[in-house]
Amino acid sequence: METQEKKYTFKDFASDQEVRWCPGCDDYVILRSIQKALPEVGVKKEDVVFISGIGCSSRFPYYMDTFGIHGIHGRAPAIASGVKLANPALSVWVITGDGDSMAIGGNHFIHVLRRNIDLNMILFNNRIYGLTKGQFSPTSSVGQKTKSSPYGNTQPPFSAGELALGAKARFFARVAGNSPKEMTDIFIAAENFNGTSLIEVLQNCVIFNNGSFDEFTDKTVREDKQLHLVHGEPMxxxxxxxxxxxxxxxxxxxxxxxxxxxxxxxxxxHNSEEEDPTLHQMLVRLDDPIVTGIIRSFQDLTLEERADALMEQVKADSDFSKTDDLFYSGETYEVR
Structure with a gap:
């Protein structure tokens, strides 16, 4: 993608739309963090696209002064894949929630990670369906009381990190929703990564699941309950x-x-660049302390690079260099 001609500030990426999330929601932190990250990666505004599904997080494209698509439930990765493959020069971001990506969108979620298309995904995980008013989601805890589980949820939750690495994600990071500096740094690293990057944000829903991650993210305990990883540094x-x-x-x-x-x-x-994901899987499963930061950042061929290499190989092995070669190959005859 082309680099920007002028130096942007976060204000250049803020649209003129009124931001309408509940007061105190971590979504505001995520929004400001991405608006601060984009000027640092040197991409032109007209080369940035935000694509969302359905949910509170999916209002995101309206609040960014970039191109955007508000898609349908769970299908943002499919739309984003088409956008990126049609115009590889674009910086493509998928905005999704735990219900949007790991329930109805689960199939699209795992396959975009498997394919390793060069795009970025921000997963807002608040362990609840917020926009539809508080039903349990695929990441809700066992026993969690919600509008659709008044006596307690009986379904074991997905771990976004385990699911992602099981789908062969090459880049996975996790960050608390109240950590804007770490979040901005991770967004910059994700954009600079060549391949699919997934960032799970432990995001608080103040209305329907307030305090969901307090045991890890509250300011009074987070230093003792979070292990923030940095590549090449001891844990x-x-x-x-x-x-x-x-x-x-x-x-x-x-x-x-x-x-x-x-x-x-x-x-x-910590070695985030290790190809073998065994230790990375152990880190995403650790719960005391919980692990944040860039857990995995293994550089691998992208779908685009594999497709381009195959195309060049087929062309090199082919007897045809143009369409006429194909038309006049084999047995031909003329009608007089």
Whole structure:
């Protein structure tokens, strides 16, 4: 894609539409974070497209001063795939929710990750259906009381990270909805990644599922309950930076630095670029602490690159260089 001719600010990506989400919703943080990220990646406004499905998050394209498509429930990845393949120069973003992408849109969700088309997906995960007024979603917890499960949800939830890596996602990141700086940095990294990037935002729904992720994201506990990964750095966390992660057998284990002779040298060092997803799967499953940051960022061939290579191979092996060669090949006759 072409680089911008002038330096944008976040205001250049804000549309003139009134932003209408519930007061206190993390959607505002996500919106401002992407508006701050786009000027940093150097893309022209006219080369950016936001595509959404159905849900509170799907109002997003109206609030961005870029091109956008408000699609139908669960089908944003399919629309985005067509847009990107038709014009590879575009920066294409899919905006989706946990109900939109992992329920009715589950098929499209896993296959866009498998194909590895060069686009970005932001998954607003609030563990609830917000726009339809509070039914349980595919990520709702067992026992969670909602409008459609008044006595408690009985269905085990999907883990977005496990589902994504199972679908061979090459880029997966997770970030708290109240962490704008980390969010902006991840959005920039996602846009610079060549392939499908998926960012799960642990987003609070103040009306129908308030406090859903408080045990990890509340300011009073997040330093002790979140392990924020950085490629090439040891896995350290804690308010006093005194906790870390080691591999014990086939499990990740939390240890205290300075206790039992444990030093920083004993800790796992994060490698987001590792092709084997085994450790990345273990990290997305960890729940105390929960893992945030860029968990996986493995560079692989995209669908576009594989298709282009196949096309060149077929052309090289073909006896035909133009349509006339095909028309006049084999046995031909003339009608007089």
């Amino acid at each position: 350290i966390f804690g308010k006093n930076r005194d906790k870390g992660i080691v591999l014990e057998g086939l499990k990740l284990k939390v240890v205290e630095l300075g206790k039992n002779g444990i030093t920083e040298a004993d800790l796992l060092v």
